[in-house]
Amino acid sequence: MSSKPVMTVFAGTNGAGKSTLSRLMIDIIGTVIDPDKIAKELCPESPRSADLTAGREAVKRIRAHIAAQRNFAIETTLSGSFSLRHMQMAKDQGYQIVLYYIGLMDVQMHIDRVASRVEQGGHWISETDIRWRYGQSLQNLSPALGIADEVIIIDNTDSPRIIAEIASDKLLNCDEKPPAWAMKVLGRYKKLFGDFTI
Numbered sequence: 001m002s003s004k005p006v007m008t009v010f011a012g013t014n015g016a017g018k019s020t021l022s023r024l025m026i027d028i029i030g031t032v033i034d035p036d037k038i039a040k041e042l043c044p045e046s047p048r049s050a051d052l053t054a055g056r057e058a059v060k061r062i063r064a065h066i067a068a069q070r071n072f073a074i075e076t077t078l079s080g081s082f083s084l085r086h087m088q089m090a091k092d093q094g095y096q097i098v099l100y101y102i103g104l105m106d107v108q109m110h111i112d113r114v115a116s117r118v119e120q121g122g123h124w125i126s127e128t129d130i131r132w133r134y135g136q137s138l139q140n141l142s143p144a145l146g147i148a149d150e151v152i153i154i155d156n157t158d159s160p161r162i163i164a165e166i167a168s169d170k171l172l173n174c175d176e177k178p179p180a181w182a183m184k185v186l187g188r189y190k191k192l193f194g195d196f197t198i
Helices: 018-024 037-040 047-070 082-092 107-119 127-147 180-189
Strands: 006-011 031-032 072-076 095-102 150-153 161-167 170-176
Touching: 006 031, 006 047, 006 082, 006 127, 006 150, 018 095, 031 037, 037 047, 037 072, 047 072, 047 082, 072 082, 082 095, 082 127, 082 150, 095 127, 107 127, 127 180, 161 180, 170 180
Parallel strands: 006 072, 006 095, 031 072, 095 150
Antiparallel strands: 150 161, 161 170
16 A cells, blocks of 8 residues: 555546546545536536636645645546646655546537536536547546556446556556547557557
8 A cells, every 4th residue: 555645536528427436436535626516616606607716726725735745636627738737746746646537439428418417407518618628638648647657547438347457657457349539548558468459
């Protein structure tokens, strides 16, 4: 068991299932810092109008946890550099970085799940934003793999299924037939692990 403080990152495009997974693990991951949740606390009637303030508050909370060397977790779409910067910052301060990346079959499934969530009272994200975040998120997954000490990649299309496990940027286990969305990222490990089709 590592004596280092742990930063757990739940990443994936909106609708992937990050919050569901983080709730299941709440007892072992520490405080979860989620800008969407902060925005809802700040402005329940119109959370999107509080996004900027929520982002600033999330940064303050993350930096306070790092300074205090406390375990904590974040939820992120991984579509910008925000999370990558804080993962690197935490690592530089002696943290162990554990990344769970959750994906769905295709971008339309993310759009459909967000729409379904809105019907149940969840927060709305525009289809344009989801499509943009989908591409950016998968693109930023590659540098995230280089920062994280441990990575678990999960396909949540039907039910959560671990596709790959990576430690110190080395592929330890991989599903024989990874879903299409994961293939580009896993392709970088093909020489290390040749038992799957890219």
